[in-house]
Amino acid sequence: MDVRYTAEQRALCQAARRVIDRLGSRAVADLADERRAAALDEAVESSGWRELRAPDDRGGPIASGVEVAIVAEELGRGLADAPFLGPTLAMELRRLARASQAVDRETVGLRRNLAALASPGEPALAIDARDAGSALLLAADGTLVAAGLHEKAGSIDLTRPMALIPNTEAVTVGSLTEADRQRWTALALTITTADLVGSMRGALDLAVTYAGQRVQYGKQIGSFQAVAHLLADALVQIEGARAALLYAAWGVDSLAPPDAVAAAASAKAYAARGARLVCETCIQVHGGIGNTWECLAHVYLRRTLLATDVLGGVGPNLARVLEHAGLGGHL
Amino acid sequence: MDFADSAEEARFRVRLRAWLGENNPHLPASSTSDEYWEKQPEWHRSLYRAGFFGLSWPVRYGGHDRPTVYDVIVDEELAAAHAPPRPNLGYLVQAICAHANDDVKDRFLPDLISGRARWCQGFSEPDAGSDLASLRTRAVRDSDQFIVTGHKVWTSYSDVADWCLLLARTDPDARGHRGLSAFAIPMNQPGITQRPLKMISGVAREFGEVTFDAAVVPAVNMIGSSGDGWAVAMTVLAHEREPQELGNASRYRKTVKQLQKFLRDDPAGYDAEQFRQLAWAIVESDMLAHLVSRRLSERLDGLDHGVEGSIDKLLMTSVEQTVGHAAVDIAGATHDEVGASMLATYLYSRAQSVMGGTAQIQRNLIAHRVLGMPRS
Incomplete structure (x- = not known):
């Protein structure tokens, strides 16, 4: 056992960090800066991060779940509004189905509550749909289809818009086995967990900075135990979530599919609970400011709400954990 | 990055599993019962003799100089076999290794690791819990020994201990974490009385309080130098x-x-x-x-x-x-x-x-x- 990052993984982490530090959003107003958003999208595109799950010569992914998690975490930390979640999950579906590559940028279509891939014909939302031309849907029999996207829909996440999927003709691109579907679920839970961990880190950084600056009663508020302990608890949540995430990320390609799903579900449940706590702490520490649109705290919270809902948050993932323990059907 | 066992780790795990198949003492599989505490010394020596204890500690003192992961493999396999947990001494071994001179290490570590000698840890006092640095137990130099007077509490395993890792104030003029020193003091002497404390779980064998009334400790039993007590305590706590x-x-x-x-x-x-x-x-x-x-x-x-x-x-x-x-x-x-x-x-x-x-x-x-x- 040696769960340290390899030299390449450390380099990837640093590269993603540099891009985010340069082009991530540091204020709510940055979100409206189209030039910044375009530059970030270009940086993500040219880095090849959206192709991490493209097939190699033998059909395996170019990079493992660990690399995907590294990038997703940094993008989450910097509130990246360049698509990664959607295109990566679409790429993985096509790889598992041995389908040809999409021509345009593609994402995935989920049920209206985002808890599962949508079947063709049911009401569906394409997540993380900026600049996407199509979304993949999965029929109950494992048939994978691509559907063109219609109009933009609202999103709880200000960094990742959604699109409606019209009930029109879809093109069959391949099919998935049950094991493929589990492998994909493990990746989807892992990537959203990594996104949550990153957002938690960003939100805590924001709160810590503020607590070191804001003065009340003649002192920085971070010197008060009542505030300091909220921040300490937030860090503890992040470290726990990160420990679970690393195992899940490794498990995507190294564990048997049912075990990979269970590991990822376990990490997602832990991180989803923690993300709410950390983001709410961030708002609380900012006081009145934290409840205004101009404070980034709610942008983090909103991003974690979306990442939580994709493939389910605490409840569905505790149910997956119990099912793996032979205790399904009780939650 | 790999969470799976290396080939060598896997071989070790197999060997341990086979040994456990024959040597599981079938004690209560948790440390929350008095029966466990009674049989723990025997279990410690059995693990040690078989080469499954102190895996990450120095060979010189009875360990095996392996990476810490081997200790954790032992923990995992003991739990999987419903065997009792490994006796918990790491914090003492680490503190002595980090701070004591070679003489103290040579005299104390082999028996501590092999289970021939039992140890307790005398840090907390009735008026010094979270505020450990305010402790008042005194150790006063008297030629080649120190005379210890004070009261320790929440002292784990004080009832069976042969030795106590004691934190005491050696400089009465120093305040807070300055002026503290650490000692290995023998528990079996007239100046020391100990009384078990029954915990809310009902366990009476784990916790105790200890009074030192002109108890004696040789000066050569100091761990680290005079005034190093706080550093020793911090090493212990970090590992705990x-x-x-x-x-x-x-x-x-x-x-x-x-x-x-x-x-x-x-x-x-x-x-x-x-x-x-x-x-x-x-x-x-x-x-x-x-x-x-x-x-x-x-x-x-x-x-x-x-x-x-x-x-x-x-x-x-x-x-x-x-x-x-x-x-x-x-x-x-x-x-x-x-x-x-x-x-x-x-x-x-x-x-x-x-x-x-x-x-x-x-x-x-x-x-x-x-x-x-x-x-x-």
Whole structure:
């Protein structure tokens, strides 16, 4: 056992960090800066991060779940509004189905509550749909289809818009086995967990900075135990979530599919609970400011709400954990 | 990055598993009973003789100079075989290794590691708990020895100990953490009396209080130099906060496995809230096992965990108390032996947010030293 990052993984982490530090959003107003958003999208595109799950010569992914998690975490930390979640999950579906590559940028279509891939014909939302031309849907029999996207829909996440999927003709691109579907679920839970961990880190950084600056009663508020302990608890949540995430990320390609799903579900449940706590702490520490649109705290919270809902948050993932323990059907 | 065993680790695991098949003492599989504490010395020596104890400690003193991951493999396999946990001495060994001179190491470490000598740790006092640096036990130099007077409490294993790692004030004019020194003081002498303290779990063998009334310790038994006591104490506490030192991740997973059996045997007998509690206990105990893997791997770079230990301590506490809540809510009301042991597991879990530095102290440390928050 040696769960340290390899030299390449450390380099990837640093590269993603540099891009985010340069082009991530540091204020709510940055979100409206189209030039910044375009530059970030270009940086993500040219880095090849959206192709991490493209097939190699033998059909395996170019990079493992660990690399995907590294990038997703940094993008989450910097509130990246360049698509990664959607295109990566679409790429993985096509790889598992041995389908040809999409021509345009593609994402995935989920049920209206985002808890599962949508079947063709049911009401569906394409997540993380900026600049996407199509979304993949999965029929109950494992048939994978691509559907063109219609109009933009609202999103709880200000960094990742959604699109409606019209009930029109879809093109069959391949099919998935049950094991493929589990492998994909493990990746989807892992990537959203990594996104949550990153957002938690960003939100805590924001709160810590503020607590070191804001003065009340003649002192920085971070010197008060009542505030300091909220921040300490937030860090503890992040470290726990990160420990679970690393195992899940490794498990995507190294564990048997049912075990990979269970590991990822376990990490997602832990991180989803923690993300709410950390983001709410961030708002609380900012006081009145934290409840205004101009404070980034709610942008983090909103991003974690979306990442939580994709493939389910605490409840569905505790149910997956119990099912793996032979205790399904009780939650 | 690989969570799986290396070839050598896998071979070691197989060898250990085979040994356990023959040598499992079938003691109560938890440290929450007096029967366990009674038989623990024997179990310690049995593990040591078979070459499964002190794996990461120096060969010179009876260890095996292997990476810490081997200790954790032992923890995992003991838990899987429902064998008692590994005796918990890491904090003493690490502190003596880090601070004592060669003479003290040569005299004390071999017996400590082999289980021939039992040790306790005399830090806390009735008026010095979280504020440990305010301790008042005095050690006064008298030619080649020190005369010790004072009162220690929450002293684990004081009833069976041959030696005590004692923290005492050697410079009466110094305040706070200055002027403290650490000693290996023999427990079997007229100047020392000890009294067991019964814990809320009912265990009476683990905890005690100790009075020192002109007790004697040779000056050559000082661990480190005069005035190094605080540094020694901090090394002890840092290791007491690390789940990989304590084998707790495996202990929690073992309890979780027992709880799963309750719900599997009688699924209709439990409500959704109990299933939910079990699910959280699985999630949290798995998380801690993965955290241990990560920390062990970081050690391969020679990283020393100082203040991050406070984060791990709080995570460990949260897991133990989540598992404890599940234990009492799922099985604590069954009036049989297993129910009683689950109740004890729950009650024992309440100590985790106190021992080795309270949860509140850990949060202070994290806020100031990791997050850089100003002091109040």
